[in-house]
Amino acid sequence: MDYDFDLRPMLPVDGEKLIDDPAYAYEPKWDGYRAIVFAGDELRVQSRNLRQLTPEFPELRRIRNALATTSGVVLDGEIVCLVNGRPDFQALRGHTHPVSFVVFDILYDGAQSVMGMPLVERKSLLENRVVDTDIVVKNVWVSGKGKELYEVACSTGMEGVVAKLLESPYVPGRRSRYWLKFRRRLTLDCVVGGLTYGETGGLASIAVGCYDQRHLRYVGNVGSGLGVSDVADLITHTTEATECPFDLSLSAIPRCVARRSKWVKPTLCCEVSYAEFTRDLRLRQPVLVRIRPDKDPLECQISR
Secondary structure: OOOOOOOOOOEEEEOOOOOOOOOEEEEEEOOOEEEEEEEOOOEEEEEOOOOEOOOOOHHHHHHHHHEOOOOOEEEEEEEEEEEOOEEOHHHHHHOOOOEEEEEEEEEEEOOEEOOOOOHHHHHHHHHHHEOOOOOEEEOOOEEOOHHHHHHHHHHOOOOEEEEEEOOOOOOOOOEEEEEEEEEOOEEEEEEEEEEEEOOOOOEEEEEEEEEEOOEEEEEEEEOEOOOHHHHHHHHHHOOEOOOOOOOOOOOOOOHHHHHHEEEEOOOOEEEEEEOEEOOOOOEEOOEEEEEEOOOOHHHOEOOO
């Protein structure tokens, strides 16, 4: 079987409130690289933006050992790296540990597309076509127990859960309300140390930091969640500074940030939600929650 075509994965939308609904399958949400595996005459592993990942992760060629069929399959899943039993995105990016492929859907069975089948039937077919090995793991799922799985997933370092309508088809290349994601988010109070402007001159993000004892450490730039009222608050409550307020002996400022930033005195605080701290103490996936002019900057101590 020769799969000489490309597929972009189906994507979830943000859910509003997690409930226990027997109409949905609930799965852990992994923190890795989404990938489509074409296991035909040749094995191809392709990213969501159609980049070939097999050269980067040659061990994934062993996915063939997990197939209980010789007619070929196309699978959807996530490439992950486990460190001490927890998914570690930085280890995945650096490829410092072995990777696994967590498979959660089947799109082709031999030459036949099964994307029009209900999810519950595709799950059953997947059970018959793939076995767990050292490189491939079938994603666990439960019906109607989303809240319980969410608590377990978050306690073991997962991103959260995805709720998938059991009767839904697979819609490649699109975000669909058939799938709803509920992500674990952490929050942190930060100090605003700079206003970073884009190419067109508008405010694009804010440079933020936290105190490490009494030294202000740069922890990243936040652009997501920055609304019109937030920009007004920032202009009202910040005062331009003649030099960078962050302690550069603790953390270097990226050159692109320094070049486009106007430094401000570290007197204004904000609340930021984020996925995790990286090993070099930078916020991953930060989103501005609100400006906090009521908070003392020295209360914004770094969380390790």
